[in-house]
Amino acid sequence: MANEKVTSAQVAALAGVSQSAVSRVFTPGASASRKTAERVRAAAEALGYRPNALARGLITGRTRMIGLIVAYLDNQFYPVALELLSRALQEKGYHILVFMAGNSTEKISEVMGELLDYQVDGIITASVAISNDLTSRCAAAGIPVVMFNRGQDDVRLSEVTSDNVSGGRRAAEFLLQAGHRRIAHVMGWQGSSTGRDRAEGFRQAMDAAGQKPVALIDGMYSRETAAAVTQDLFTGSDPARPDAIFVGNDHMAFAVMDTLRFDLGLTVPGDVSVVGYDDVPLAAWPAYDLTTIRQPVRRMVDATVDALIAQIEGDGVPRKLQIDGPLIIRGSARIG
Amino acid sequence: MANEKVTSAQVAALAGVSQSAVSRVFTPGASASRKTAERVRAAAEALGYRPNALARGLITGRTRMIGLIVAYLDNQFYPVALELLSRALQEKGYHILVFMAGNSTEKISEVMGELLDYQVDGIITASVAISNDLTSRCAAAGIPVVMFNRGQDDVRLSEVTSDNVSGGRRAAEFLLQAGHRRIAHVMGWQGSSTGRDRAEGFRQAMDAAGQKPVALIDGMYSRETAAAVTQDLFTGSDPARPDAIFVGNDHMAFAVMDTLRFDLGLTVPGDVSVVGYDDVPLAAWPAYDLTTIRQPVRRMVDATVDALIAQIEGDGVPRKLQIDGPLIIRGSARIG
DNA sequence: ATGCTTATTGCATTCGAATGCAAAAAGTCG
DNA sequence: CGACTTTTTGCATTCGAATGCAATAAGCAT
Numbered sequence: 001m002a003n004e005k006v007t008s009a010q011v012a013a014l015a016g017v018s019q020s021a022v023s024r025v026f027t028p029g030a031s032a033s034r035k036t037a038e039r040v041r042a043a044a045e046a047l048g049y050r051p052n053a054l055a056r057g058l059i060t061g062r063t064r065m066i067g068l069i070v071a072y073l074d075n076q077f078y079p080v081a082l083e084l085l086s087r088a089l090q091e092k093g094y095h096i097l098v099f100m101a102g103n104s105t106e107k108i109s110e111v112m113g114e115l116l117d118y119q120v121d122g123i124i125t126a127s128v129a130i131s132n133d134l135t136s137r138c139a140a141a142g143i144p145v146v147m148f149n150r151g152q153d154d155v156r157l158s159e160v161t162s163d164n165v166s167g168g169r170r171a172a173e174f175l176l177q178a179g180h181r182r183i184a185h186v187m188g189w190q191g192s193s194t195g196r197d198r199a200e201g202f203r204q205a206m207d208a209a210g211q212k213p214v215a216l217i218d219g220m221y222s223r224e225t226a227a228a229v230t231q232d233l234f235t236g237s238d239p240a241r242p243d244a245i246f247v248g249n250d251h252m253a254f255a256v257m258d259t260l261r262f263d264l265g266l267t268v269p270g271d272v273s274v275v276g277y278d279d280v281p282l283a284a285w286p287a288y289d290l291t292t293i294r295q296p297v298r299r300m301v302d303a304t305v306d307a308l309i310a311q312i313e314g315d316g317v318p319r320k321l322q323i324d325g326p327l328i329i330r331g332s333a334r335i336g
Numbered sequence: 337m338a339n340e341k342v343t344s345a346q347v348a349a350l351a352g353v354s355q356s357a358v359s360r361v362f363t364p365g366a367s368a369s370r371k372t373a374e375r376v377r378a379a380a381e382a383l384g385y386r387p388n389a390l391a392r393g394l395i396t397g398r399t400r401m402i403g404l405i406v407a408y409l410d411n412q413f414y415p416v417a418l419e420l421l422s423r424a425l426q427e428k429g430y431h432i433l434v435f436m437a438g439n440s441t442e443k444i445s446e447v448m449g450e451l452l453d454y455q456v457d458g459i460i461t462a463s464v465a466i467s468n469d470l471t472s473r474c475a476a477a478g479i480p481v482v483m484f485n486r487g488q489d490d491v492r493l494s495e496v497t498s499d500n501v502s503g504g505r506r507a508a509e510f511l512l513q514a515g516h517r518r519i520a521h522v523m524g525w526q527g528s529s530t531g532r533d534r535a536e537g538f539r540q541a542m543d544a545a546g547q548k549p550v551a552l553i554d555g556m557y558s559r560e561t562a563a564a565v566t567q568d569l570f571t572g573s574d575p576a577r578p579d580a581i582f583v584g585n586d587h588m589a590f591a592v593m594d595t596l597r598f599d600l601g602l603t604v605p606g607d608v609s610v611v612g613y614d615d616v617p618l619a620a621w622p623a624y625d626l627t628t629i630r631q632p633v634r635r636m637v638d639a640t641v642d643a644l645i646a647q648i649e650g651d652g653v654p655r656k657l658q659i660d661g662p663l664i665i666r667g668s669a670r671i672g
Numbered sequence: 673a674t675g676c677t678t679a680t681t682g683c684a685t686t687c688g689a690a691t692g693c694a695a696a697a698a699g700t701c702g
Numbered sequence: 703c704g705a706c707t708t709t710t711t712g713c714a715t716t717c718g719a720a721t722g723c724a725a726t727a728a729g730c731a732t
Contacts, residue, residue: 005477007688018712023689030690033698033710048473053453054390054399055688059717063390065454073419074617079409086436095450098434100422114431117389118401137384141341254621262622281410285590286598287623343718354682359719366720369680369728391718395687 006049015043026051057119066308067115067123068098069108075221075251076280077295081126081148084301092309094121101128109134116141122308124148129192130157144311144318148304149295151193151320158311158318160304162325164194167293168201170327171246171275174291176209178336180244180273184215186229186256188248188277195221195248198277202246214242219252226252230259234266244273244333250280250292257288257332273333284330291333294325342385351379362387393455402644403451403459404434405444411557411587412616413631417462417484420637428645430457437464445470452477458644460484465528466493480647480654484640485631487529487656494647494654496640498661500530503629504537506663507582507611510627512545514672516580516609520551522565522592524584524613531557531584534613538582550578555588562588566595570602580609580669586616586628593624593668609669620666627669630661 008022015022017036024030025040032040043049057063066089073079082098089096097120101111108125112134115123123138126148138145139156147159175183185202188195199216206213215233219226226247234241247253253276260266260274268274276283279294303321310316329335344358351358353372360366361376368376379385393399402425409415418434425432433456437447444461448470451459459474462484474481475492482494511519521538524531535552542549551569555562562583570577583589589612596602596610604610612619615630639657646652665671 005688008690009688019689020691020712020714021710023691024711027690031710036710048476050449050453052394052455052688053450054394054455055717056690057717058388058390058394058688058719059690061717073409073415076412079415083409083436086434090436095433095454096435097431098422099432100419100426113386114389117386118431119388119390140384254623258622282618286594287590341718344720345718355719356682356684356721357680359721360681363720367680372680388718391687392720393687394689394718395720397687 005052006047008049008051011040011043011047011049014047015039023051061119062121063119064094065118065120066094066096067112067118067120068096069101069111069115069123069125069128070098071101071103071127073100074223075249076282077149077249077251077278077297078126080280081297081301084297085124085126085148085304088301088305092305094309103128105129105131112138116143122146122312124304124308125150127192127194144308144316146304146308146311148300149194151197156318158307158320160300160307160321160323161194161197162293162295162300163322164197165201165204166324167277168198168203168246169205170201171198171277171293172202172205173209174327174329174336175244175246175273175275175333176205176211178244178273178334180334181211182214182242183211183244183246184217184233184242185213186217186219186226186245186247186252188219188252189221190218192221198248214240219248221249221252223251223255226255227259227263230256231263234260234264242272244275246275248277250276250278250283250290253277253290253292253332254282254288257290268332269334275333279325279328283328289331291330292328294328296323296325299323342383344385344387347376347379347383347385350383351375359387397455398457399455400430401454401456402430402432403448403454403456404432405437405447405451405459405461405464406434407437407439407462407464409436410559411585412618413485413585413587413614413633414462416616417633417637420633421460421462421484421640424637424641428641430645439464441465441467448474452479458482458648460640460644461486463528463530480644480652482640482644482647484636485530487533492654494643494656496636496643496657496659497530497533498629498631498636499658500533501537501540502660503613504534504539504582505541506537507534507613507629508538508541509545510663510665510672511580511582511609511611511669512541512547514580514609514670516670517547518550518578519547519580519582520553520569520578521549522553522555522562522581522583522588524555524588525557526554528557534584550576555584557585557588559587559591562591563595563599566592567599570596570600578608580611582611584613586612586614586619586626589613589626589628589668590618590624593626604668605670611669615661615664619664625667627666628664630664632659632661635659 009019012019012022024032099111101107123145151159187199217229276292279292283290345355348355348358360368435447437443459481487495523535553565612628615628619626
C-alpha cells in the first residue's frame, strides 16, 4: 500500500539537473548532452522512474493508445483477428485498449464515447457498425476510425474487408460445378455488410447459372439460429431438401454440420455438401474438415494497421480496401 | 481533420460560470446548485463537451482503468474468460485495457510496465505468471494484481483458480471407476500451477487406487504437442497402449480425440476414453461431446472482480480463492 | 431587520511532463 | 584569442480538470 510515485522532478533533484532536462532525456529527438543523459538515466534507474503516460499525453495531445472494439468472441474469427491486431499495433509502438461490446448500438456508442474520453489516437472496430452521430464525433475530434471486416457507406470511415461478393460467388460456383442443383444459403446476418455481400455474390452466381436457390435464410451469425434453420430445411417434403448448403460463416457452418450429422443422421458430404466462410483454425481440424472461403486475416490486419497509422501520422485519407481470399477445398463438400 | 477539443473552460464561458463550477457539475458528490448544474449541462450539451479522462486521472490519481493481460486466445477458454471479465468490469464502471502477451516473460514484463505507465488502478492476469520484480513494482505503486486461473506463491498477489488438485483427482477416479486400468495423462504445461496441480490430483487418485499410470507426458497446453504425444502413445507394443487418457485441458483433448479417430482409426470411447479439463463451449458440441471437469468461469470471474475492486477501493488484502467445479459427463468416456 | 448557519461559488493551485524562449556553455574557425 | 555558430540548459508556462480555502449568497429563526 506504500504508494511511491516517482516524478521527473525527483529524478532531476537526484541527478542535479532541471526537470526539463529529465523530460528531454525521455523525449526522443530532444536535445540533451551525453553527460546529462547518462546522469539522468542513472538517477531514473535508481529511483525506478518511468514517465507518466497520462501527463505526457495531456500535453502532447498524443496518447499512442488505439481503441479496439470487438463484438463477440465466440466466433473463432474474432479472437484470431484480435490477437493479430493487438500484436501488429504493439509492434508499431501503440498500446491497444480492447473493448468488448456486443452488437447493440447503445453499447457501442457508450464504448466509443469512453474511448474518446481517454483521448485515444485512433479507433478500430472489428465486425461492428457505428452510428452516424459517432462518426461525426470522431471526425470532429480528428480521430481516425478503421472498420475491420465490415463496411459502411461513409467517406469519413476507412474499411478493410475481404471481397465478400466475389467470395459468395465463388462458393456458389464451386457447388454448382460439383453438380449440386438444390443449393440453400444460410446467410450471414443481413444487418451486416459481410452477410449481405456474400449473399449477393451467391445470388449472382446462381442467376448466372440459371439456378434458383432452394432456400435463403438469415442465420444471424448465430450457432443456435443456424442449427434451427438447418432442422427446418430438412423437415419439409423430400424435393425441397437441399443437397448443398453455403453457410455465411464457419461458425454457423459448424452448427449446420453438427445438426446434419448428429440430429438428422445425414452424412457430409455424402448427403449434403457444406461450404463455409472465413477459414478459422477450427475449420482445418479433421472433425469438421470444412471447405470454406478464406478471409486472409493477416493481410487484412496489416492493411488495417497501415490505414490507421497513415491517418494518425498525418497524410492519410480514409480508404476502403478489399482483400481477396481463396477457396480452400477440404472434405465437407463434394468435388465436381 | 478539424480538431475541436472542447474544454471545461469553454463550457464555463458559455454558461457564464467559473471552470470550477463546470468541474463540480461533472464530479459526483461535489456541491453545485440546481440552477448552475442545469446551465452547465446545457452548455456542455451544446458544445459536445466531455471531461478529459487523462486530465481527471492525473489529478485524482484514479483512472478507473484496469489492465487485463491475456496470454493466447487459441484455447477457447481464454476468449470466454476475457469476454466475461470485460463485461463484469465494465459493469462496475471500470474501463478495461486488454493486452495480449504470449507466454514469454519479457513480453509480459514489457506489457505490465506499459500498464503501470498508464496508471491503471489494478491488473488482472489471465493464465500468466509474473516475475518477482514486477510484483514488487506493482506493490510499490500500490496497484493490486489478481491472477486469474493461475497461482503463484507470493502473498502480495491475489489469485482465483478452480480446485485443480481435486479436479485431477476426480477425473482419475471417474476413469478408474469405469474399469480403466491403463490410464495415461497428457498433462497441462508443467510450468504452470494449473498443469502441475491437475497432474498432482491425478497422481493422488491413482496412488490411492494402487494403480500406476501408463504414461505421464507434458502436452504443453499445445494442440500440436498433444497430437504428437498421442501418436507416440499408440505406436508402442500393445500392452503399453492406454485405454483411457486424461488430458490437461479441453483444447488439447480435442487434438487427442482428432488424432485417435482420424489418424489412428480408433473410436472414442469404444477403444479409448478421453476426459478433458475446462468445459469450454466446444466441448459440448456433438462433434466432440467431451467428458470434462468444468471450470466455473462465471464464478471465477466474479470472484476475480470482487477481489480486485476490494483492493482498489481500500479495504482489501490479497486473497487466494479456489472455486470448485463439477465433472461433466458426456460421451467421450466410458461410464462405469 | 439582525444575526447565524449552511450551501455555492470563484480564485488560485495542483497533478506530471513537454516545450518556446532566452541565457549560458561548448564548439568552430580564422 | 576573439568572433560567431551550434548545443545544452533552465525558467516559466502549458495541457485540462479537481479541490482547499476564503468569500459570497442564500436560508432561517427570532
